[in-house]
Amino acid sequence: MHRRRSRLAIATLGVIASLLAPTVVAASPAAAAPSGGKKVIANLFEWTWPSVASECTSTLGPKGYGYVQVSPPQEHVRGNQWWVAYQPVSYRIESRKGTRAQFRSMVDTCHAAGVKVIVDAVVNHMSGQDNGGTGWAGSSYGHYNYPGIYSAQDFHYCGRNGGNDIANYNDRFEVQNCELVNLADLKTGSDYVRNRLAAYLNDLLSLGVDGFRMDASKHMPAADIAAIKNRLSRPAYIVQEVIYGAGEPIQPSEYTGNGDVHEFRYGKDLARVFRSERLAYLRNFGEGWGHLPSGVASVFVDNHDTQRDVGGVLTYRDRGVYALANAFMLGWPYGSPTVMSSYTFTNRDAGPPSDANNKTRATTCYSGWECEHRWPVIANMVGFRNATEGTGVSNWYDNGNNHIAFSRTGRGYLTLNDEDYAITGRSYYTGLPAGRYCDVIHGTFSNGTCSGPVITVDGNGWFSATVPAKDGIAIHVGARLS
Known part of the structure; x- marks a missing residue:
């Protein structure tokens, strides 16, 4: 979850443009850097579970993707915006993307295709609805009351700035104890909350999941994430969302002991170079630019948050230049790369293609789905990455x-x-x-x-x-x- 999410939450270039159309056990229970020789992650943002399963078989496995990252699978608030998936109301594996049985089948199918599964795990908070309501699967909830899961004592109430919301990112206490855009902030320092979060993650591990993207990690002390990690039932890949802010007290480097960390500077720097600077500057791109050490850096040209920040990064709208930037990412040995797979949008809050009941439609790579991971330039460069893994x-x-x-x-x-x-x-x-x-x-x-x-x-x-x-x-x- 991006810290600037709304509470409601180039033209085609060059010859390359014609190629963009889609074609049909560690010592501790977490590991830094994806394991195995195939490390490229495809982020199939808001895809349904049957669609992910089909894509693992038809495209991700054959093209050499090592992992698929799927959107949060737990029960969430109702609505059609993209960010409803980031407002949990229970830990039932039942969402607008599919049922528990469909999720399990998806994991099994992806594994059979040689693709591991990473879940986007929302563990910092619950919902942001002041009046509560009924979740996707029928669970009743209040802003600070989730029957059978959490009640009032399980949340932070920082009481600053006339309320509980974060206002000052230069105040460590506020960032980690106040609310991110009204989202009920879990008291992750308590044993009860840690055990409950670990139970959710262990349930996903029991379904065969291989790793977790820990959403909003910056809003939890690294020690809290470590405590949850230590309660996992078996080893899992962990990558943490920690957005770099110049001069801020909370830095991504604090979290590398738990696993990989998203390097948000990477996409912004790459966009600036391709748009207005010189590719020659990329000679030492990565650690030479002050980014995280390569072995713990998770990198991307854009992700589901940054592509909604106008002008900050390259996105599918940049067409040929976007393809070139992804080719560089997959060709350059810094970090572990994630390829974004989007749906098109004009409203930054817009959810995925859905039916009248807000259930996500099957992904077809047309009718609103962009499917950048299938663009031949990008998909074929995954094989380049695999063939060159480990070389300088x-x-x-x-x-x-x-x-x-x-x-x-x-x-x-x-x-x-x-x-x-x-x-x-x-x-x-x-x-x-x-x-x-x-x-x-x-x-x-x-x-x-x-x-x-x-x-x-x-x-x-x-x-x-x-x-x-x-x-x-x-x-x-x-x-x-x-």
Whole structure:
């Protein structure tokens, strides 16, 4: 949950634009960095459970995504806005996205496709409805009363600023003991609340879930999250939402002992570079820019919160430039990347495509669903990421402006041209074995063949090519033609 959520809560560029249409046990019970060789996460925001299951089988597994992040599955307040899912009223696995049985089936299906499941877990707070009401699955609730779960003594009441809402992000106490836009703030320092939250997470683990995105982590002391983590029944991947604020007392680095942490500066810095600075500046992108250490950083071009902050990050509306930025993220070795998959919206509070009863419609990758994770440029670069995992950067080149190129040593090579003109007549040193490679920016590699251009690397590791304006070339050893 973004701290600035409302209480109610470029034109297509270059040759690349034609490729955007979708095609049909650790020592402690949490681990930093996704496990295994496939680390890319697809955030299927507000997708129904049957739709997620189908996508794991048809796209996520075959394209090499290692994880799918799903939206909060617990019972929530009624409404059609996107943020109703972030207002729990009970911990029943019953929401506008589907039933408990459908959720379990989704997890099993994704696992069968080789895709692990991360749940967006709302553990900082309950609802923000002053008058209470009836939740999605029929549970009655009040603002500070959730029968059988929580009552008045289980919440913080900071009593500042004429109420309980956070007003000053430079006050640690206020940020972690007052309410985020009226959402009833759980007393996560109490054993009862910790046990109840752990019971919810353990229920999800019993259904096969592999990890958790801990929503609004900044609004809980890191020690409270650690205490909840230590109550988990088995190891789980944990990533925490902690939004960086310059000069604020609560910093993302405080939370790295619990697992990964979202690096919100990444998307904003990347957008600024692609929009108004120089790609040449990306040579040391990540830790060299003051970001979190790579091994604990969870990165994204945009997510469901930041894409609603106009101008702050690149989003699906930026089309070709957005695709290029995602290609860079998946090609660059810093952090663990998450690819956003959205629905289109014009109102920042707008919920997903839904029926008259506000039940989310099945995802079809049209009729309002954007499905960026299927854009060929992005989906094919997931294979690049997998093929180059664990390698460093070498053979960096830039023209001092907006044309860059680099190797992922011995495994892959990426060049991006964000200039307004084509780069012609240039040779690139890749350090790759000689051979013919599928350019995965423009083509899909399958069964030893390539649907797009083929790049020939000579015996000395070089190739020559023209890179059109606002475009790129990517090759890797996993897409080498026989």
